[in-house]
Amino acid sequence: MHQLQGFLTSHAPDGLLPWGAQEESAERFGLTLHQVEEAALAAGILPARYQRNGKTLSVEQQYKLFKSRVAVIGCGGLGGYILEELARLGVGDIVAVDFDVFEEHNLNRQLLSCPDEIGRLKVDAAAERVAKINPAVKFTAFSEAFATENGPVILEGVQVAVDALDSVGARLTLADICNELKLPFVHGAICGWYGQVATQYPGDAVVEKLYRSCTEDKGMEKIYGNPSFTPAVIASLQVAEVCKVLLGQGETLRRRVLYLNLLDMELEELQL
Known part of the structure; x- marks a missing residue:
């Protein structure tokens, strides 16, 4: 470990470790890229890929993100953007869950989809994408439906768990399990020009309050669909919430829901 730290320090004279040096370190010392990145951050050395985070996040905060494990439930419209942003942000351990495959109607909005991917499992495409974006990230895929069992x-x-689901029942199940496990949970939902974001902490009943009078499992998305931009906006807000929860920084959307109307560019906040 002493030799590794010496190598990393010598290749980061300005405090920034180039990607090539990370790859060389992994090969020279027989380590994974994840292990090399952890060693660099623990030593106060910032991988150069995160240098534009530097004015917003300290090296210590970057290390905290790297040591975090976040689960994204759903790899479709919201999930694809959430996974992309978490990997680029530097969350070091990501879990993705989705039983579905890509269909042609996904192509208008799902970041991970393309014509060649039709019929492919979404979690497989997610794993490949994250590996391309940030090979130092650990990625665990579950190609199954999220359920109580x-x-x-x-x-x-x-x-932290992140809701990228399109089913009311599955959302309520996720919220219940997060409460049982005492996990924070970031909710997001989209419908046409509209979306909402909220953060539930253990003991809260945010999702239950939002959906307790809902009679349709698929909600309004089934009627209005979704264009390309709505999931990108809501997913970004969800990732911002995840970042704040992990770092214990800023004010989250706890016990309140943020409604977005992108057609009229209006924001509304409701206390829960």
């Missing part, structure tokens, strides 16, 4: 196993070791 498998939820505790999927969320084992997770600090």
